[in-house]
Amino acid sequence: MITPALHEAAARLLGDILEGPGAADARMDRFFRAQPRLGPKDRGVIAEAVYGSLRHHRLLCALAQTPEPRHVIAAWLAAFEGYNARQLQTLGVAHPEALVAAARADRDAYPFAVSASLPDWLAARLTTLLPASELSAAAAALLAPAPLDVRANTLKTDRATLQQAFASAGHELDPTPLSPWGLRRASRASLFRAPEFAAGHFEVQDEGSQLIAPLLEPRRGERIVDYCAGAGGKTLHLSALLANSGMLYAFDTSQKRLDRLRERATRAGCDNIRIQTLEAGPDNRLKRLYGKIDRVLVDAPCSGTGTVRRSPDIKWRLAFERVAHLAGQARAILTQASRLVRPGGRLVYVTCSVLREENEDVIADFLAEHGEYTPIDASGILTRRGIPFSARAPDADSALRLWPHRHGTDGFFAQVLQRG
Template sequence: MTPAARMQAAIELYEGMNGTQRPSDRVAADYFRQRRYIGAKDRRDITLQCYGALRSHARLDWWIRTCGAEVTPRRQILAWRLLALGESLERLRERLGTGKYAPAAPDGEEMELLQCLSTHTLDHPDQPMDVALEMPEWLMEPLSHALGERLELELTALREAAVVDLRVNTLKAELPQVRTALAEEGIETEPCPWSPLGLRIDGRRPVAATRAFRDGLLEVQDEGSQLVALLADARPGLRVCDFCAGAGGKTLALAAAMENKGQLLACDVLDKRLNRSSVRLRRAGVHNVTRRALSSERDPWLKRHKQSFDRVLVDAPCSGSGTWRRNPEGKWRFSPEDLSELLDLQARILESAARLVKPGGRLVYATCSLLREENEQQVEAFLAKHSEFAVRPVRTLWTELLPTTLPEGQGDYLRLFPAAHGTDGFFAAVLERQEVEG
């Protein structure tokens, strides 16, 4: 494809991303699936343009409006090329309206906009803090409450693309073996700093096309997510419930920790997501998992299995604010009403899942959120009503369960951040049901 054709494809894809509530990565996957003639190099370039615009959404809008124009997806892509890539106006104009597959030539109004933008860069001191940090204005207060003096540092990191982390599947291989196998296919990795099972790739590489992936030696999983699963301490022979299992990422990690010994139950209210996990489970060689679709977080099944599990992991539905490096559109689709509904749902899920934990067993509550409302405040509200549960501090659990050094800043709970730890934002609390005396 010519540069002009790639630009037009980026505009088309970006319009599709803006015209739906579906995740942008799925929109992109469908777009390229329907256009198999687009090669890998062209796909990377087109995707770069779209995600560059997504990560610069607020600043691009600010500049377009500052120049007196209306915001459209096409103009955001063109503005990104001028402001972020530093492309010259002359070079951009050469690619507009110059061929069958090129973007249409600009009209007079759009030409005035491009001329206005061409003398600037993406950042400007007049931009409000929420614009400069690419965050909806209403979220700045709760994020400031959660991050304190680290607000600017962490939100700046959240604007950037995330690294790719892999978890070695210890049911089939050890870390050095996987690292060597990937290197033989041209993918260099480094061990993750905190997870003893983690490998990190610099940049995006076709991991899913490797033999190591096809053979089930590894899974793509952020290091923070790996650590949550490890802190669940799912040992061989235990009875474990992954209460909000989804497509099975943490289920796979729990099964490997259990060495396929014991019972692992994967639950979710979305049976389609559970069904999607079957391929991953087979590839990983997991055979101690039973999947169960729940009608709701209050399914009658819960009452029949009261206090029967050694470990219950609640990877709760949340804002996903800790993952907005990967899903930058999520922040713009998230509203105060969404947060209110999530807080109510999280409290109900935590209440219901706790019923499954046997005396001496542990309940692990986790989110990929940065917000205290979804994290510490949920746990503290639960503990205020349930004196039979007590916190097992992460700072002491870590030395019992993991061979690596405890990340900076950990106390009773696990708190991970993009800038501080190089992971997605994660929270986890380990709560133990006390043994009945007498």
């Protein structure tokens, strides 16, 4: 049961996230550091209320008939936590009977964008990307909290051994249905205190993300580039698939993210990674590698619309105008990275976006200007790797598209290209 004080704190935090820059998790961390008297249980109550309100924000505003954070939190309590008018009244909520009545009314009466808690532009794009028969399921999946997925680090353990270790510590995780390295826990749990984490036996990684590195089909001894490595989730997976052989370059323009990768690589026992910070735009230091790399991964900066289960604030911070900018950036990065690929080598373009502007349109423009590249069927690659994706993919072309409602993963797009 939330108290008046925690209700007020949740409202302050919700307003801070919606009004200020930066991701919700970072702003939440700062908020809690500034409130040291809040215990773990109180922080959990506040976080649940805030994330629930972010997920369903547009619907809650409609129910409360105002975007004022206190009323939005109250609407979440009424609509999703079952609070009655008396309970809301103890929190100082005005007109609690009307709010409870609105919360319990038929939500299908609202337009799709409202009931699905999406901005108009994103709701409109979903209707063009998916069959009408899938829209309700897609909306529900995007609103649901994501499970906790981890990837067993095969440099140090295997999935079955890791699963048993978790079970012995009281953490029940099930094998992921697609990734042969993944384990999943439906509810959130802190696994970072487990000795297996300190020993580098696993990394937290969405199952969809675990399907990306296999698309490169890395072979031992090859030279591979992760062009937008970030903090290195896919880099570490590639290192494991290479069994620490070959040369794996991790490039990014963010020194901070690459520093995080260094820490993770040390813990994971990855010895074949070479990390380098790039300049923004073309970096002349890479010319020595032009045409010499066997496989290149481009995990392009994007809108993150495939990850709204984990970061629901994206929906309210992202303007469509920003998507066009990101797509342009992705085109430039893909072109730069393609120069590294040797004849006969492979280039894989990936985003965690579901938007055509960042996915199919970028690939179409690239292929129009680079006739030496040919698309390869992604589902066939995964099938060869023992990942039975083809039976789950209704799309007819060669790209990989992952959706929460179809596959239980974050939303991803991947196109595999072979250089002639």
